[in-house]
Amino acid sequence: RRDRRAMLGRSALLRPSARLQPGGRKCVLSFSRGLAPKKLVGSLDQGTTSTRFILFDEHARSVASHQMEHKQFYPRDGWCEHDPLEIFDNAVECIDAAVAKLADQGYAALDVVAVGITNQRETTVVWDKHTGQPLHNAVVWLDLRTAELAKELSQQGGQDRFRSVTGLPVSTYFSAVKLAWLIRHEPAVAKAIQEDRALFGTVDSWLLWKLTHNGSGGVHATDVTNASRTMLMDLEACEWHAPTCEALGVPVSVLPRIVSSSEVVGRLACTSIRGAPVAGMLGDQHAAMLGQLATERGEAKCTYGTGCFLLLNVGEVVAPSSHGLLSTVCFKLGKDAPTLYALEGGVAIAGRAVHWLRDNLGIISSAKELEQLAREVDSTEGVSFVPAFSGLFAPYWRSDARAVIVGMTLYTTRQHIARAALEAVALQARELLDAMVADSGASLPCLKVDGGMSVNSLLLQMQADAVQVSVVVPREVETTALGAAFAAGLATGVWRDVAQLRGLNPPAREIVPRATKREADAKLDRWKDAVTRSFGLAVQGG
Numbered sequence: 001r002r003d004r005r006a007m008l009g010r011s012a013l014l015r016p017s018a019r020l021q022p023g024g025r026k027c028v029l030s031f032s033r034g035l036a037p038k039k040l041v042g043s044l045d046q047g048t049t050s051t052r053f054i055l056f057d058e059h060a061r062s063v064a065s066h067q068m069e070h071k072q073f074y075p076r077d078g079w080c081e082h083d084p085l086e087i088f089d090n091a092v093e094c095i096d097a098a099v100a101k102l103a104d105q106g107y108a109a110l111d112v113v114a115v116g117i118t119n120q121r122e123t124t125v126v127w128d129k130h131t132g133q134p135l136h137n138a139v140v141w142l143d144l145r146t147a148e149l150a151k152e153l154s155q156q157g158g159q160d161r162f163r164s165v166t167g168l169p170v171s172t173y174f175s176a177v178k179l180a181w182l183i184r185h186e187p188a189v190a191k192a193i194q195e196d197r198a199l200f201g202t203v204d205s206w207l208l209w210k211l212t213h214n215g216s217g218g219v220h221a222t223d224v225t226n227a228s229r230t231m232l233m234d235l236e237a238c239e240w241h242a243p244t245c246e247a248l249g250v251p252v253s254v255l256p257r258i259v260s261s262s263e264v265v266g267r268l269a270c271t272s273i274r275g276a277p278v279a280g281m282l283g284d285q286h287a288a289m290l291g292q293l294a295t296e297r298g299e300a301k302c303t304y305g306t307g308c309f310l311l312l313n314v315g316e317v318v319a320p321s322s323h324g325l326l327s328t329v330c331f332k333l334g335k336d337a338p339t340l341y342a343l344e345g346g347v348a349i350a351g352r353a354v355h356w357l358r359d360n361l362g363i364i365s366s367a368k369e370l371e372q373l374a375r376e377v378d379s380t381e382g383v384s385f386v387p388a389f390s391g392l393f394a395p396y397w398r399s400d401a402r403a404v405i406v407g408m409t410l411y412t413t414r415q416h417i418a419r420a421a422l423e424a425v426a427l428q429a430r431e432l433l434d435a436m437v438a439d440s441g442a443s444l445p446c447l448k449v450d451g452g453m454s455v456n457s458l459l460l461q462m463q464a465d466a467v468q469v470s471v472v473v474p475r476e477v478e479t480t481a482l483g484a485a486f487a488a489g490l491a492t493g494v495w496r497d498v499a500q501l502r503g504l505n506p507p508a509r510e511i512v513p514r515a516t517k518r519e520a521d522a523k524l525d526r527w528k529d530a531v532t533r534s535f536g537l538a539v540q541g542g
Contacts, residue, residue, distance in 0.1 A: 038107060041489045042098070042115040042273070043481040044091055046203050047284065048123075048140065048306040048352075051087060053094040055102065055112065056485045058494060060476065060504035063105045066097035073137060077539070078144035078390070081137035084125050087203065088210045095271045112273045114264075114492040116280030116484030118287035119203040120306075121229045124178040126189050126254075127206065129199045129220075132213060135188045138203070139178045142307070142348050142390040146172045146181045147399050147538070153177070153248075159397070162244050167228065167235045167318065167327030172391070172399050173346075175202055176231035180248045193254060200254045202226045204281050212266035212278065219266035219278075222256040224339060225286035228329040233258065235318050235327060238339055260332040261286070262487040280487025284480045285309045285344065286331050290487060291479025292448045293505060294330075295340070295498050300436070300444055302429050302463075303480065304453035307393075308350035310432040311342045312440060319343055323435035324395025333490055333498065343439055345394035345432030349403075350425045351453050353387040357421060363414045371458045374419035382407040384530035385420035392534070395435045402537035406530045425453065426462040427527040430520075433467050446470045446510070450479040457511075465515035466523070475508045 040055045040063065052067035068090040073081040099109050122141035127134045139145070153161070153170045160169050168174055179200055182189045192198035201209065204226050209218035227233040227240075232250065234241040238258060245252050259265055264277045282290065285303060289311050292301040297315035302308065313330050316338050320327055330342035354370055357363045364370050384406050391399040405417065429447075436442065446469055453459055454477045464471040476482050482505060489495045513520075 038111045039113050039494050040102075040107060040111045041485040041494055042095065042112050042276070043485040043488070044095065044115060044117045044207065045284075045478075045481040045484065046087060046091065046117070046119045046207060048120045051090040051094055052481070053091070053098040054478065054481045054485070055098055056482065060482060060485070060501075062476070062478075063107065064098045064101040066094045066101070068094055076145070078147075080140040080143045082123065082140055084127065084134040084138050084206055087138070088207060091207055091211070092271055095273065099272045109273055112276050113494060114279040114488040115268065115273070115276050116282075116486075116488030117204050117207055117278060118282050118284050118480050118484035119207070119226070121202060121226060121283040121285065122173060122175050122178070123203050124175045124182070124200070125203065125206040126179070126182055126192070126198055126200050127209075128192055128197050129217065130197055132210065135192055135198065136182055136186050138206075139182065141173060143178065144172050144390055144399060146177045149181050149184070150177050150399065162231055162247075165234050165241050165244060166231050168231045169397060170231075171397060173393060174229060174231040176244075176248050176250060179250055183249055193251060196253065198254050199256070200250075201256050202230070202283075204283070205256045208266060208278060208281065211271070212269050214269040218269075220256045221259050221265050221281075223259055223261045223281040224329045224332045225261055225283040226281070227258045229283060235329065235341070238329070238332070260335050260337065262333040262337070262491045263335050264491055277492060278488070279491035280484050280489075282331055282484055282487055285311055286329070287481070287483030287487070288450055288479045289313065289342070289483065290331055291476070291481070291483030291505065292450060292474060293498070293502055294448065298442050298444075299448075301448040301450065301479075304350050304425065304449065304451035304459070306350065306352045308347040308425055308429055310345045310429055310436065312436045312442065314341050314343055314440060316340060319440060321435070321439045323438050324397060325432070325435050325439055326394065331487070333487065343436055345435055347425075347428040347432070348390045348393050349387040350428070351451075352389070353385070353421050353424065354453075356387075356389070357418065363418060370418050370422065371456050373415050374422050374458055377413070377415040377419055380407075380416050380420040380423060381409075381411060382526075383412055383416045383420045384527055385417060385424045386530050386534045387421070387424055388534045391538070392531070394432060396531065398535055400536050400538040401534040404530065404534045404537070406533055422456070422459045423462055423523070424527075425459060426466040427524060429463060430466040430524055444469055446472045448472050448474065450474060450477045460511045461514065464511045464513045466520055468513050468517055468520055470513070471511040472507045473509050473511075474505045476505050479505070
């Protein structure tokens, strides 16, 4: 293995140190030898709408970052695709751009000692292992093209036919159904599988393979959290389940090797930090759990992103659900570490509804404007917005549902609709939390929240009112990226153990409920009535 210092060149050995002129102004950086080593951990956070690379120091503070959006493709109603090559190119550019900013902060590229990857889960990529070219666009997690196939699979053995092994119901949501659809409907994919040229992976696997490709191939692996979202992994054994693969027509040979969430799996073969170890991989919601340090049984978090996802740590034993939730891996922090499990409830549309109001209806011109608009009225005046644009996930699992706005009158304004959109996020999370309490018997003292919409103070107050417990926001709300950095840093000795991580991302604010339980329950009842009106609205074949 080549030494990273040789790869980065002689100049990388010289550590920049900023000197201050009188009056505190920073002058040109000089370079000196012998200073105490600094350690940075990079986090490649690949999401549904954008990719970013954030560099964290040993105190879990962000020192540099870069972010890029990628194009969304909608070839048909209900379909959503991404270009895997665009995602990879953006990842490389984000890494290089963030590293280029380090000198201004007194760091060098050599200070980056590890990289973690976190990703949009379930999104499915198939590529040619000889050419490195995708065989089809990535089929995104919220894509609905597999509705008929999911229905067919459910009719053959019930929607829960694989749940006892994989923890998941048959749904358009999970990677296995998307991969089976590609094998059936895309000749290039079927041919490559027949010729033993095809590799499958979720976005973490795709990026890992491309970033570690050294001319003779890349590392083909995925971690237990992402594998647990395919509907192909035995949840207890953390291995691919051959009978399930066979039932779905998926050859095990195309699947990546399953590793823990925190171990060195390869080294970057490109970018300005070539040679840095990739030492952590987690699906985005699992990374957020680690970033929130929800490492003990009974701890939960809610992430507001494109969707809304609530996870509850249930410890070292798989917890089945009888209330529409998913049994999943929480994370596994090392080869020999115990596997921790979680109950999860997912809502397909949260932040994406805000984009719809902005881009499709023109009700707002920016996401920030939504809160201002919603504050102009005291209530929704009976309006309920059910954003089932891609069907409903937990606890309903209705792929035939479609978005509805109900309860409007001639008095209804865009302010009421804006407020109803925020209220929908909070009420969907309330339903998930109620299901978790019913399944686990847990009584949560608070709800930890994070993600892009956690900067919306009105939403957080609505959330506290809906769930009737305090809502706690951490100092670093981008916990998805932070969690991937924690995993990579634990594997490379930046941090000794989870105990050392505690205190690195303390609470920044707490929002307490203002509404009474009676008021909260009345809103929930009205919401549930509106949800039923969204059922069965999907156009056949659409």
